[in-house]
Amino acid sequence: MMAGKQHPRALQPSQANGFWVDSTQSRPLVAGVETGGTKTVFGLAAVEDPTTILLQHRIETTSPEETLAAVDAAFASWTASLPVTALGVASFGPLDVESSSPTYGTIFDTPKRKWEGISLLAGLSAVAAKPTVVYSDVTAAALGEATNPEARNENLLYLTVGTGIGLGITLDGKPLQGRGYPEGGHLFVRRHKSDRFAGICPLHEDCAEGLAAGPAVQSRMADGEKPDEILEVVAYTLAQVILSGLYFTAAETVVVGGGVSSIRNLREVTAEHLALLRSPTAPPTIRAPRHEHSGLVGAMRGAALLANAAP
Template identity: 35%
Template structure:
């Protein structure tokens, strides 16, 4: 009996909550996936009811008492705030002011650990992925929107609220007008999949490999990398998200960043932009494993 107890696994519920879908899974400490589903992000009541139903069904086989929530934002992460764990003013219709943490905590009677989806993904990459053994690392996702998470000495950066790197203002390449309804020429307004669709009048997936959009995209992301390197002294900038799947895009970003920095930054011996700017070590699972990282990071 003692041997069985020693071998018994601890299971955890994890959610990567996005504006398009909620990825839900049961994992163990070794990051094995034991059950998984995707639920469309529709109305809060409908989506959260389906999420709770999935985890209630799984709990009969994989008992858990902790849930890690990597959530789209903006999110109130201040534990002293009356709206802690709420999605605040989001462009996602009907989700503003949703008390997502308490809804899941009450619905599943478990402890919930929350951070932004990109902070959680950044933490997972720090623990197990491309940003291991760094003191400052940044995870950027380029998809429907643009988000960024920052890890400093093993801890996600919160500060005033949490980083909103996607809304960093940068100069637009000549002839390009950014599409962010709030800021125009911010990174999200120039480089997100949504913005690319508006700028080029066709979806990013349908743009040919030699379309000028990709050269413009690389210039925009290089300006972002320039700012992240001089602003945060980042040892790793990890690019995730669907848009980054375009062949050779990362190499172009690195080349333009090299030009932009103009040899001003002297890198430590053995380090170069080719190992600073990279793709995720965890592939498509950075966000999902981010939920696990939030749980395991707490004492």
């Protein structure tokens, strides 16, 4: 912003515990965090507009103690000095998302061994004073992407294709999550007629994730498969996951993100396969995520839902 256009009263940040905050902020706020495999992002947004991140920090995800201590310091600072009304936590899993469970917010057995058995909520002191919601990262991302102001009650499928395949769903604008969350990456799919790759899912070998997630793509490349062949098989696989999702939800929006989605033309070729597979009614457009950190936006939105539901 141009210096001459700054509003003198609205832009007077004060530094508390190393985190810049706007001390003149008077609107009710929510704080959110998304812990990822390599980076953790956390920030603040207004309850009335949770998709606009007012303040954001990004740190490397290291040990759980160090990572959560950094987030805790920010949350504690914000809740002490600002009108923060609720918190949202989004994390990689597997994790306990059942709010009535004694281990709510605890990460289960994970390849990230240091995080196994870690309670995300126990590491955040502000949780004791503020209502808090916990989502899987993919469910949060779906909620973060279901933010089209013209379609407030969106049915949306969010597919992330990276080290695994994750499927997040919102129905009528609300995240599909309760005792657990969707695990659509492990759907069983038909194999492409030209495909001889064995599949690498440790549970099922050739489920969708075993055929088309990042490690499968790398393994295919090492086996000498050509980029066009990989594109074809991955798109065919993703189209089937999306088709199943559409049959169950009649979603009008499909978002595909994650590292593998950067394969050139992947969304377009997936859409072509979806059409060939007789997608119900008109197949929706497959778009890229709107937000850089959809999971953080979803955590904010979930916290805002809590804040608005509070008596």
